[in-house]
Amino acid sequence: MNVLGIDIGGSGIKGAPVDTTTGRLVAERHRIPTPQPAGPGPVAEVVRALAAHFSWTGPVGVTFPGVVRDGVVMTAANVDRSWIGVDAGELFGGAAVLNDADAAGIAEMTFGEGRxxxxxxxxxxxxxxxxxxxxxxxxxxxxxxxxxxxxxxxxxxxxxxxxxxxxxxxxxxxxxxxxxxxxxxxxxxxxxxxxxxxxxxxxxxxxxxxxxxxxxxxxxxALQNEAGIIGAAQTAAQSGGGRSGVRTAAGADPGAPVPSPGDR
CATH class of the missing domain: 3.30.420.40 (ATPase, nucleotide binding domain)
Incomplete structure (x- = not known):
């Protein structure tokens, strides 16, 4: 099963489709600098651009650098604090969303040094x-x-x-x-x-x-800096999350505006 994994970091947002049975990227990863300030709207635009780069309409997993509970962001230490309370799963169109280090750990425990x-x-x-x-x-x-x-x-x-x-x-x-x-x-x-x-x-x-x-x-x-991408994809595959891809927040039109949380 191929799933698009997207890893949101403080300096860059990167993604690639992943074969979740092997933990291998099936295309070269693509990286876009994290917008500054890294608020929900601008970051969602980058997520949309990454999906468009791979012409992706399938399941998606996304990491976030903070505490995430049931897709809702609870802390935001290295991105804009306006993220706190945002339903990131909804913002990203139904994608599975989890803490970035948790995603990296899941990948490493499944395919890497923790196996x-x-x-x-x-x-x-x-x-x-x-x-x-x-x-x-x-x-x-x-x-x-x-x-x-x-x-x-x-x-x-x-x-x-x-x-x-x-x-x-x-x-x-x-x-x-x-x-x-x-x-x-x-x-x-x-x-x-x-x-x-x-x-x-x-x-x-x-x-x-x-x-x-x-x-x-x-x-x-073992998976180095690709672990977050792989773990995000793996989580989406296992949970059945992200079935709608990023059509809501990352639709086919790369230039379409993304509503801010306050506009939804």
Missing amino acids: GRRGTVLMLTFGTGIGSALFVDGVLVPNTEFGHLELHGKEAEHRASDRAREEHDLSWEKWAERVEEYLRHMEMLLSPALIVVGGGVSKKAAKWLPHIRLDTPVVPA
């Missing part, structure tokens, strides 16, 4: 923020958002995200020190059997992961 793993597995994605997905014997504990835990009086993602590395012009080794401190905190709290690190930095793991010293095994995500 067949028992016990507690923690997936962390390092990008604009730090996303988290927690699994116990393969079962997801949704919307953990461990990137917002406090370290040294700041949210952890303000110190150890990839954006923090860039903003503070940290070397990979110096950034790894901050990441190790954060991972040790997570290790103390959860005693995981495995930590899987995803996001864009997973493609550059050789530059920083050797500097991490932890009792828990830490491995880069």
Whole structure:
């Protein structure tokens, strides 16, 4: 079953059709910069453009960088706060919507480093923020958002995200020190059997992961930065969600306006 997976991030929104039986992209992924400000209307326009790029009318899964309950956005740390309370599933025309790190974790547990793993597995994605997905014997504990835990009086993602590395012009080794401190905190709290690190930095793991010293095994995500796309598609396929595709919020006319939540 092929499903369009779309991954909404703080800096880019990317998508591709996915073969949900193999976890492989069936077309080259397409990326569009996240609009600024990243409100519901502008982001929905990008979702529509991605669907149009692939001429897509089938099922769709979409990730969101915040807490999502039954398709409704509850938090919005790295996008516009006007998202809070928005029914993203409705906005995206019936697409299945879930937390972005949860989607990446689902993909990694099914097709990647977490496959067949028992016990507690923690997936962390390092990008604009730090996303988290927690699994116990393969079962997801949704919307953990461990990137917002406090370290040294700041949210952890303000110190150890990839954006923090860039903003503070940290070397990979110096950034790894901050990441190790954060991972040790997570290790103390959860005693995981495995930590899987995803996001864009997973493609550059050789530059920083050797500097991490932890009792828990830490491995880069096998699916790297495609995990969110794959997990979104997988969720839509398993839930039967997104059957209407994105026809409401992402119809055939790429230039059609998308109503804001207040207009619906």
